[in-house]
Structures are given as structure tokens and as C-alpha cells.
Amino acid sequence: MSMASNIDYTSPSTQYAFDVNTSPLFKKDDNNYINILGIQQLNTLENVSLLDIFLSANNVVEPHYHQNAAELVYCISGAVTVSMLNPFTKNILNYSITPGQVVNVPQGWWHYEMATVDNTHLLAIFDAPTPEVILGSDILKFTPANIMAHTYCMDENKWREAIEPVQPTTYIGPYTNCNRNFSQPYLQYRQQSSQPYQQPHQQIHYMPQYPQYWSNR
Numbered sequence: 001m002s003m004a005s006n007i008d009y010t011s012p013s014t015q016y017a018f019d020v021n022t023s024p025l026f027k028k029d030d031n032n033y034i035n036i037l038g039i040q041q042l043n044t045l046e047n048v049s050l051l052d053i054f055l056s057a058n059n060v061v062e063p064h065y066h067q068n069a070a071e072l073v074y075c076i077s078g079a080v081t082v083s084m085l086n087p088f089t090k091n092i093l094n095y096s097i098t099p100g101q102v103v104n105v106p107q108g109w110w111h112y113e114m115a116t117v118d119n120t121h122l123l124a125i126f127d128a129p130t131p132e133v134i135l136g137s138d139i140l141k142f143t144p145a146n147i148m149a150h151t152y153c154m155d156e157n158k159w160r161e162a163i164e165p166v167q168p169t170t171y172i173g174p175y176t177n178c179n180r181n182f183s184q185p186y187l188q189y190r191q192q193s194s195q196p197y198q199q200p201h202q203q204i205h206y207m208p209q210y211p212q213y214w215s216n217r
Contacts, residue, residue, distance in 0.1 A: 013043070015043050028172045031054065032055055052122075055113075057117050058114065058115065064110070067132050073113065078119050081114050137168055141167075
């Protein structure tokens with residue numbers, strides 16, 4: 001039996017159990033929040049960590065990717081559609097899962113999850129002690145508007161206006177103060193989003209890690 005060389009199993013500070021309910025990552029409201037377990041919470045973890053995710057219908061774990069870990073999404077209760085961009089085929093893949101079913105998201109793939117019923121509970125398992133993340137909201141908000149406009153031949157003022165409502169580090173959308181009408185069926189959204197991209201996918205290099213806790217702004 002092999003042991004990790006950097007763990008001192010004789011130390012009184014070595015931890016073997018943890019209550020994930022006490023480790024919030026992000027909370028939108030009482031029905032939409034994420035708890036985290038990584039090596040900072042449980043110091044005997046090796047190449048494994050998890051997010052405990054709770055969602056109500058039509059709430060979305062925002063588009064993002066993990067540059068250092070693959071993700072296995074396991075549905076505990078409710079129902080969710082896991083979507084990801086295959087960077088080799090340029091197709092959006094949509095997988096609707098219910099309790100006991102899983103979706104594997106390869107390392108570095110752009111993806112997001114939308115709950116299709118209330119009381120959805122997911123477990124996201126990573127092959128890294130602390131999964132790093134690049135969030136779509138951060139890309140939109142922190143990339144200079146003049147660079148986006150110049151690169152993609154856009155009107156800079158219109159781009160600024162379009163992204164003005166975006167809140168950095170969204171995690172779960174839409175925002176609680178969003179007044180848009182979300183009555184359109186999710187199936188229609190899925191059909192629109194399933195068209196393949198026509199241009200090569202370019203991975204963006206930006207290296208934050210999950211923070212200990214983000215509260216809703």
C-alpha cells in the first residue's frame with residue numbers, strides 16, 4: 001500500500017473527516033448554493049476534491065472551465081442538463097441526467113450546468129486537491145473592452161453596454177435582481193445552443209483558484 005510522501009500520518013493535526021456543510025463556496029439564496037471540499041478543508045486529501053451543488057429550476061452554474069482537473073458530475077436528486085463545448089469538434093454537447101447518472105467533463109473543457117427541476121443536488125468530483133477555475137463572468141468583465149472590440153470587429157460602446165450587467169464571479173445565475181423573463185422552455189435554448197462553432201477554440205490562460213467563500217453581491 002503506497003502512502004503520499006507529503007502527509008504525516010503521525011501528526012495530531014492530520015484530519016480524516018470533515019463536514020462539507022460548514023464550508024460554503026458561494027450562496028445565491030437558500031435554494032442555490034455551493035459547498036466545497038479540498039485539501040485546505042481536509043489535509044489528507046490527495047488528488048481528489050469536490051463541490052456540493054444545490055440548485056432550483058432554471059438556475060445555472062455559469063460557463064467555466066477547470067485548467068487543472070477533469071470533473072465528474074453526479075446527480076444525487078432532481079435533474080440537470082450538463083453542457084460542454086468539445087474543442088475538437090466545435091460542438092456543444094448536452095446531457096440531461098437524473099439521480100444515479102453522471103457526466104464526465106474532460107480537463108479544460110468549457111462547460112455549464114442548468115437545473116431543470118427544483119431541489120436539484122449535484123456532486124462535482126475533481127482529480128485535483130484544489131480545482132482551479134476560469135469563470136465566464138470574469139472573462140467578460142475583466143478583458144479590456146477595447147481589446148474585445150478591436151479583435152472581433154465590434155462597436156466598443158455596444159460591447160460595454162452589453163456586458164454592463166455582468167457581475168464578476170457569478171457562479172450561479174441568473175442574479176437575484178435580474179428582471180428578465182425566463183418563461184421560454186429550456187428545450188428551445190438547448191436546440192439553439194447545439195449548433196457547432198465554425199472557428200477554432202482558443203483556451204484563455206488565467207489561473208485563479210477557488211476562493212474560500214464568495215457571498216452574493
